[in-house]
Amino acid sequence: METITLITSVIIITFGVLQIILFFKVWGMTNDAKKIKDTIQASGxxxxxxxxxxxxxxxxxxxxxxxxxxxxxxxxxxxxxxxxxxxxxxxxxxxxxxxxxxxxxxxxxxxxxxxxxxxxxxxxxxxxxxxxx
Structure with missing residues (x-):
């Protein structure tokens, strides 16, 4: 029973870390999109x-x-x-x-x-x- 709990814990922790990484990736992409938008508006x-x-x-x-x-x-x-x-x-x-x-x-x-x-x-x-x- 302890092995199932250990495997489940490792999977949950892995997904948690991946979710945090994904959050920062998406945040970075929105900043990039804002820069692109500002560049286009600035040059017309x-x-x-x-x-x-x-x-x-x-x-x-x-x-x-x-x-x-x-x-x-x-x-x-x-x-x-x-x-x-x-x-x-x-x-x-x-x-x-x-x-x-x-x-x-x-x-x-x-x-x-x-x-x-x-x-x-x-x-x-x-x-x-x-x-x-």
Whole structure:
């Protein structure tokens, strides 16, 4: 009877140690996934070129315009949420600074952006607030 108890104890201890190892492995993988996500968000796109720009190059102009507008909306929402969370500065001043950077980025990236991106609709914090809330 003692041998069965000994074998069972060894198996339980082994599985316990393996569970602890597995826990730390999964924890490490989640940190790696977070790093990958942050890297992609920081550079915009893993390849370094916008999918909308690729569509323009291919010749799918309407699809490219829609994709560029979506990218613009994601960027505007990102700065809107950052400014909303940060209460240290005036929301309108901080938002306007960040928005002008995004506006210039899109005007440089695409030709005739004002034909498919409505910059005035999001130019102030109050305008963005009307759209996003």
């Amino acid at each position: 796109y893993p390849s370094g070129i916008s999918p909308a720009k690729i569509e323009f190059i291919i010749g799918n102009v309407e699809k490219a315009k829609e994709m560029a507008y979506r990218e613009f909306l994601f960027d505007v929402y990102k700065i809107y949420s950052e400014v909303s969370a940060n209460t240290f500065m005036s929301e309108d001043i901080e938002y306007t600074k960040k928005f002008s950077i995004i506006e210039n980025k899109y005007k440089k990236r695409y030709d005739n952006t004002s034909s498919f991106i409505e910059f005035n609709k999001f130019s102030t914090f109050e305008n963005a607030k009307k759209v996003f809330e």
